[in-house]
Amino acid sequence: MKKIFFIGKINALYKDISNYLSQNFKVQMCVDDHEMVRGMLKVEQPDLVIISLVGLDVDSGKIFSELKFNYSRVPVICIGTEGEVESFNEFFKLEQFSLLIRPLKNEKILEEICTKLELEYSEEGVGATPEEKGRKKVILLVDDNAMQLRTLNEMLKQTYDVQMATSGMKALTLIGKKKPDIIFLDYEMPMCDGKMTLEMIREVEEAKDIPVVFLTGVNDKEHIEAVLRLKPAGYLLKPASAEMIFNTLDKFLG
Amino acid sequence: MIYYKAQIYSMFVIGALFLMCSFGIKEKDKENKIFIRILICGFINLIFDVVTNYTVNHLEIIHPLLNRIVHLCFFNSMAAVFTLLHQYLVALIESEVGRELKRKGWTMIPYFVFTVMDCFLPLYYVETENGNYSYGVAVFGLYACIGVYLILIIELIMRYQKDISKKNKVAVGLALASSLGASLFQVFFPAALTSSLGIVLFCLCTYMTVANPDAVLVRLLKEETARADAANRAKSDFLARMSHEIRTPINAILGMDEMILREGTEPEIKKYAHDIKSSASALLSIINEILDSSKIESGKMELVKDNYEISSLLNDLYNMISVRAKGKGLSLIFDIDPSIPTAYYGDDLRIRQVLVNLLTNGVKYTKEGSVTLRITGRVEGENAVLHFSVKDTGIGIKPEDLGKLFARFERIDEAKNRHVEGTGLGMSIAMQLLNLMDSELKVISEYGVGSEFYFELVQKVVKEDPLGDFHERVLRISEEYEYDLNYTAPDARILIVDDNEMNRKVFCNLLKQTQIRIYEAGSGEESIGLAGQQEFDIIFLDYMMPNMDGVETLQIMKEKKLCEATPVIMLTANAVVGAREQYLNAGFDDYLAKPIAPEKLDKMILQYLPRELVREGAPVAAEQPVSQEATLPQLEEFDFAYAMNLLRSEELLRKTLEDFFHQLGGLPGKLSPLYERINEEEQLALYRIEVHGLKSTAATVGALLLSKLARLLEVAAINGDIKRIITLHPVLLEEMEKHRERIGTMMPKEEKTQIGAMEEILPYLDMLQMNLENDDYAAADYVCEVLKKYQYTEKIQFLMEELCTQVMNLEAEDAIITIDKIKKECEG
Known part of the structure; x- marks a missing residue:
């Protein structure tokens, strides 16, 4: 899915457009603060930017400049009334920026996006884009200990797309949203422990073949036998070193 | 008896040819052997020609059976000649085409058929004034056999006319024409007995053009040359390949060494680095000498x-x-x-x-x-x-x-x-x-x-x-040179594309002082992606990369019209002659040889960067932020060596410490309610899970004492040893606080700005809420960072800290509740 970065004041109109577009794109929202915009752009690396000009002040010119200088190849669609457009006229002379005058139907926005990104557009929706080459592999981390999750996340986020879940239930939700390529599962968790979580995962049709690696403390060796019956892809002892984790990832993700 | 004369002369000719072919050619290949056989059969044919001529004209004295036998031999040898002719042609074509022809086995069949049949076919003799000659079905059988072979020969020639070289075609053509002509003449004028003439003519023609020793030598020579060329080509390919294979690791050694020299602090280490530099440089020059010598030797220089x-x-x-x-x-x-x-x-x-x-x-x-x-x-x-x-x-x-x-x-x-x-x-x-x-x-x-x-x-x-005076001029140049090298270009953007991470690291470090913003790509595809997002001032593109090499990448960039105005410079360890022109033709603006000499790199950058971006003057020394220390400070009860072994990166360790700091802030609050009802089974189990978690996370940051303490409590909880828990829990709380304080001394002091109006942060809160609802913690973290920079009123400050901790702990639902609380406070 293509990524859209949507800048603007978060009001009803904004939310409406955002919900509409989320059906076909991954929409990242951001307020019209240029420091925030700058920081988030670096994190997000979007394919296209939309700016809602509602209530934007002249200061927002910095946002436009930022897009012009550092993201000159990313198309920008601005939505606003005739009056709102005026302050930023100089930018609309550039090819990068295009303009939609509101009020307008959401479909028009979708159409414009498809034109800019060269996607197929039909009544049913946006034509599926071919999987981008070199898509980052998705790793799901499940552990009730948030710090553990964060540590692993820091280690892995440069190379992989990391999803974090603090419980078995959350893990299932995330699996539904974005199918992971590998799952790291903590064994000791309250309420729904590692074993139960794995059983639940195995129930899900699309998820039953995903390799699952257990993370477990030394004492739990006796639990390991119970776990082995479920045939996890492997297990690592905690605390797991970066090396072990990367080796495991290489082994299962190639 | 002129016939006799013709035959005798012919025999002499054939005899001579035979001698020359047999003894003149040392290494006889297949075609030569067949030709010699043709000569032999031809000779035999001529002999029997004479003999049959005699017997036919002296039917009275010769026994009919003997006559018959003699005639059979005569016919047979003639058929043999044409059979061998066909075989010769086959061998010729095979050597031209380089493979065996099909249906070879069948070629002898007409000959054998004829041999057998001719014994039984009728033969009789006709008497004329000029002389007697043989006639009958047997003779027609001979003509038929010859005809079959002639047809086969013609078919062969037509099929392979493209493959046969011109010279051979001429030879074969001549030979055929003469033998055909003679044969046809014989058919219409049986008395003429010109077949022998045909044979001689054929042999002569073939000899003159193809079978003679000189021609054979020429052919052998051609083969030898081809072999030598192939060997030479293999050698050059080897050279070029080795050139790159050898220079690349040396490039890495010299580059890394340069980094040690630039960033090292201890004099001992720097001395070792200097030694490495001189040895590696010596190695590089030795290799260059060897490669150059080979190059000159093979004439490629x-x-x-x-x-x-x-x-x-x-x-x-x-x-x-x-x-x-x-x-x-x-x-x-x-x-x-x-x-x-x-x-x-x-x-x-x-x-x-x-x-x-x-x-x-x-x-x-x-x-x-x-x-x-x-x-x-x-x-x-x-x-x-x-x-x-x-x-x-x-x-x-x-x-x-x-x-x-x-x-x-x-x-x-x-x-x-x-x-x-x-x-x-x-x-x-x-x-x-x-x-x-x-x-x-x-x-x-x-x-x-x-x-x-x-x-x-x-x-x-x-x-x-x-x-002019060399010394004076030299001094001036070196001044200018050094002057130029002190430059910075903080607004410049350079893209380095190299599949080797080490090379990229070296590159970035060489340019660190110039403050140029360097973007890295590890592959052709990645670089195309980056070029699609923004413009660069210079692109450095490595030539040898797996999947998509430098030239391909440049082509695709040009096709997609990415960074059209940007100068693209090729990096190559393969400094072969003629390379520059090749690269320029491929569309590069210039090239830089690896290992990269720092001065050359600077020169190139100064040449290709737009003037406005370059500022002269040495970079401001130590622009590093104050809080960043070169090495981690010592912290009591923290074993950073242990932690580094697990995490492998100092940056990661710092971040993890920060997270641990926040965790330690929230943990007492979690543990206390559990501790108060520790007698209850459920609370005991939850307590156990909490200290189990603390045990791991403390170990990760090297807080081993704390980790062991947590372990003791975990074991106590497993064994249901409430007494022990009661003894140790206060100790744990104390240690947690101590550790937290220690980390606190390491953390950078945050400068907070006073918030103007609370409404300002409302949009951030909305953003944060949306991010949490979408499980986008990367974005949520970022918003929290921004929020933390502000100073709030006491009540809101407390809520903010709670919010940040909840985001830290990935507690999305609780965080959203807190956001609501903060919003209400702002409104109220």
């Missing part, structure tokens, strides 16, 4: 001519040699005629190579005294005739050893000079290079006194201005 300034050449030489000379206590003197022109057109790289060789040798073989480079010259029309001479006060060379001087790998006075390092190739390379430049290396030497090597070069003059 070509001169690459360009405009050059002689002063820069001399300057480089001086810098290169003076260090060595000084090291040995020798004086290095450059005596340059001030009237020679400044710039020329030629291959300065090779001239440099020759002079380096001569000067280095001078230094090597001189124990005390001096090494002098003297250059004089005069202008003749467009060119300058330069006289170069390198004189030393060294050990000299004996007259009888002068021959050995230029031989490869040979050293003079081996015993005495064993300690001198080097490959022994230098002299021979220098000599061959000079030959390439239409010059010759000469030497005068006196053993024990010294040697002088000299040569003359004719170079086209590009700038006539006289050089």
Whole structure:
């Protein structure tokens, strides 16, 4: 899915457009603060930017400049009334920026996006884009200990797309949203422990073949036998070193 | 009896041919053998021709059976000739085409059929005035057999007419025509008996054009040449491949070493790094010598001519040699005629190579005294005739050893000079290079006194201005040069594309001081992605990359019209001759050889960066933020070595410590309610899970004491040892607080800005809420960072900290509730 970065004041109109577009794109929202915009752009690396000009002040010119200088190849669609457009006229002379005058139907926005990104557009929706080459592999981390999750996340986020879940239930939700390529599962968790979580995962049709690696403390060796019956892809002892984790990832993700 | 005469002459001819073919060709290939067989059969045929002629005309005295037998032999040998003819053609075509033809086995069948049948076919004799001749179905059988083979031959020729070389076609054509002609004549005028003539003509033609010894030699020669060419090509490919394979790791060594030299602090380490540099550089030059020598040897060395300034050449030489000379206590003197022109057109790289060789040798073989480079010259029309001479006060060379001087790998006075390092190739390379430049290396030497090597070069003059005093000019250049090197370009953007992470690291470090923003891509595809997002001022593109190499990547960029105005520079370890033109043709603006010389890189950047972006002057020293320390400070009860072993990255450790700090802030709040009801099974289980978690996370940051403490409590909880828990829990709380304080001393002091109006943060809160609802913690973290920078009123400050902790702990639902609370506070 293509990524859209949507800048603007978060009001009803904004939310409406955002919900509409989320059906076909991954929409990242951001307020019209240029420091925030700058920081988030670096994190997000979007394919296209939309700016809602509602209530934007002249200061927002910095946002436009930022897009012009550092993201000159990313198309920008601005939505606003005739009056709102005026302050930023100089930018609309550039090819990068295009303009939609509101009020307008959401479909028009979708159409414009498809034109800019060269996607197929039909009544049913946006034509599926071919999987981008070199898509980052998705790793799901499940552990009730948030710090553990964060540590692993820091280690892995440069190379992989990391999803974090603090419980078995959350893990299932995330699996539904974005199918992971590998799952790291903590064994000791309250309420729904590692074993139960794995059983639940195995129930899900699309998820039953995903390799699952257990993370477990030394004492739990006796639990390991119970776990082995479920045939996890492997297990690592905690605390797991970066090396072990990367080796495991290489082994299962190639 | 003229017939007899014709036959006798023919027999002589065939006999001669036979002798020449049998004994004239030493290595007979298949075609020769068949040809000899043809000759033999032809000879036999001629004999029987004579014999049958006699028997036919003397039917009375000859026994009919004998007559019959003789005639059979005659027919058979003729059929044999045509069979062999066909075989010969087949062999010829096979050698032209290079493979065996199909249906070869069947070719002998008509011959055998005929042989068998002819014994039983009727034969009778006709009497005429001119002589008798044989006639009948048997004869027709012969004609039929011959006809079959002729048809086969013609079919072969038509099928393979493209494959047969012209010469062979002519030969075969002639031979066929003559034999066909003769055969047809025989058919219509049976009395003529011209078949033998046909055979002779055929053999002669074939011999003249194809089968004679000379032709065979020519063919063998062609094969040998082809084999030699293939071997040569294999050698060049090997050279080119090795060139890259060998230079790449050396590039890494030198590059990493450069980094140690630049960033190292301890003098001992830097000394080791210097040693590594000199050894690696020596290794590189040895390899270059070997590769050059091979190149010259296989005739692949070509001169690459360009405009050059002689002063820069001399300057480089001086810098290169003076260090060595000084090291040995020798004086290095450059005596340059001030009237020679400044710039020329030629291959300065090779001239440099020759002079380096001569000067280095001078230094090597001189124990005390001096090494002098003297250059004089005069202008003749467009060119300058330069006289170069390198004189030393060294050990000299004996007259009888002068021959050995230029031989490869040979050293003079081996015993005495064993300690001198080097490959022994230098002299021979220098000599061959000079030959390439239409010059010759000469030497005068006196053993024990010294040697002088000299040569003359004719170079086209590009700038006539006289050089002037070399030393003064050199000084000026080196000043300008150093001046330029102090530059910064903080707004410039450069993209480096190289699949080797090490190379990229080296590149970035070389340019660290210039503050240029460097973007990295590890593959052609990645670089295309980046180029699609923004413009760059220069792109450095590595040539050898897996999947998509440098040239392909550039092509695709051009096709997609990415970074059209950006200069693209190729990086290559494969510095083969002719490379520059190749790259320029492929669309590159320039190229840079690996290992990358820092000065060359700077020069190139200064050349291609737009003027406005470059600022002269040394970069402001130490622009690093205050909080960043070169090494981690010591923290009591924290074993960072242990932590680093797990995490492998200092940055990661710092971040993890920060997270741990926050966790320690929230943990007491979690543990206390559980502790208060520790007698209850459920609370005990939850308590156990919490301390189990603490045990791991404390270990990760190296807080081993804390980790062990947590473990004790975990075990106690497993065993249901409430008493123990009661004893240890307060200790745990205390230690957690202590550890938290210690980390606190390490954390950078945050400067908070006073918030203007609370409404300002409302949009951030909305953003944060949306991010949490979407499980986008990367974005949520970012918003929290921004929120933390502000100072709030006490109540809101408390809520904010709670919010941040909840985001830290990935507690999305609780965080959203807190956001609501904060919003209500703002409104209220």
